[in-house]
Amino acid sequence: MVTETNPSPEAKMRTRDVSVFYGAKQAVDSVSIDIHSEYVIAFIGPSGCGKSTFLRALNRMNDTIPGARVEGCIELDGEDIYRSKMDVVQLRARVGMVFQKPNPFPKSIYENIAYGPRIHGLAEGKSELDAIVEKSLRRAGLWDEVKDRLSDSGTALSGGQQQRLCIARAIAVQPEVILMDEPCSALDPIATARIEELIDELRGRYAIVIVTHSMQQAARVSQRTAFFHLGKMVEYGHTSDIFTNPREERTKDYITGRYG
Numbered sequence: 001m002v003t004e005t006n007p008s009p010e011a012k013m014r015t016r017d018v019s020v021f022y023g024a025k026q027a028v029d030s031v032s033i034d035i036h037s038e039y040v041i042a043f044i045g046p047s048g049c050g051k052s053t054f055l056r057a058l059n060r061m062n063d064t065i066p067g068a069r070v071e072g073c074i075e076l077d078g079e080d081i082y083r084s085k086m087d088v089v090q091l092r093a094r095v096g097m098v099f100q101k102p103n104p105f106p107k108s109i110y111e112n113i114a115y116g117p118r119i120h121g122l123a124e125g126k127s128e129l130d131a132i133v134e135k136s137l138r139r140a141g142l143w144d145e146v147k148d149r150l151s152d153s154g155t156a157l158s159g160g161q162q163q164r165l166c167i168a169r170a171i172a173v174q175p176e177v178i179l180m181d182e183p184c185s186a187l188d189p190i191a192t193a194r195i196e197e198l199i200d201e202l203r204g205r206y207a208i209v210i211v212t213h214s215m216q217q218a219a220r221v222s223q224r225t226a227f228f229h230l231g232k233m234v235e236y237g238h239t240s241d242i243f244t245n246p247r248e249e250r251t252k253d254y255i256t257g258r259y260g
């Protein structure tokens with residue numbers, strides 16, 4: 001049973017009865033959730049429960065997987081993102097994604113950030129582009145570390161810096177939603193702490209959804225948590241309630257480490 005879908009007109013994204021299939025196999029089963037800009041939502045649950053699949057459905061990344069199919073409705077500002085006229089490149093700028101493994105382009109730090117604004121026509125000339133690059137890197141907490149070597153390759157940065165570069169790259173195209181799929185799983189504890197601080201700094205400016213295997217991380221960075229099990233969203237609510245007073249037995253079993 002889902003405990004809070006909290007339908008309200010201000011939801012940035014809204015999903016209704018979303019199911020996702022890989023061929024005949026159903027990976028996500030009738031998930032309905034509202035995603036707001038005011039808080040960070042964590043998706044937790046045992047391996048294979050469909051968290052990443054559902055996350056990818058939110059910006060149509062599943063389109064790139066042969067045989068993947070989405071049923072139900074997903075809206076961004078009230079518009080169906082799966083409608084045939086949807087510009088998917090534009091959608092993925094509005095709903096950006098940060099992956100498990102940092103994946104900067106094999107280009108300079110500057111180009112990693114400038115590429116998106118350039119193709120989306122967000123800058124009139126070089127000085128505007130420079131300003132977007134600086135602002136995005138500042139917002140991602142990376143500017144001071146890279147400002148003197150913007151022409152160095154993005155891939156030469158440390159793992160944690162690369163992940164902040166990827167966050168800056170997402171920010172540069174003025175997203176409304178940022179999806180993060182286990183963004184710290186390849187990072188050491190210090191780099192992880194830095195990303196968690198960054199998520200907190202970005203909170204409120206963008207709707208943020210993070211898939212995490214770490215319940216401690218979910219508790220630290222999110223204000224809402226959705227618990228998934230076997231493709232279903234079993235429970236959704238305030239993070240503190242999910243961790244201290246879950247309503248569903250399956251949630252309780254998971255957070256007390258009985259499985260997963």
Ligand SMILES: Nc1ncnc2c1ncn2[C@@H]1O[C@H](COP(=O)(O)OP(=O)(O)OP(=O)(O)O)[C@@H](O)[C@H]1O
Nearest residue numbers: 022025027045046047048049050051052053054065
């Ligand atoms: N590209 C794919 N093709 C076929 N099946 C897939 C594909 N990706 C995921 N699946 C299956 O869909 C189900 C949900 O997987 P998904 O990766 O979404 O789960 P998850 O909760 O994110 O898992 P994890 O925490 O291990 O990353 C699993 O049974 C998985 O094997």
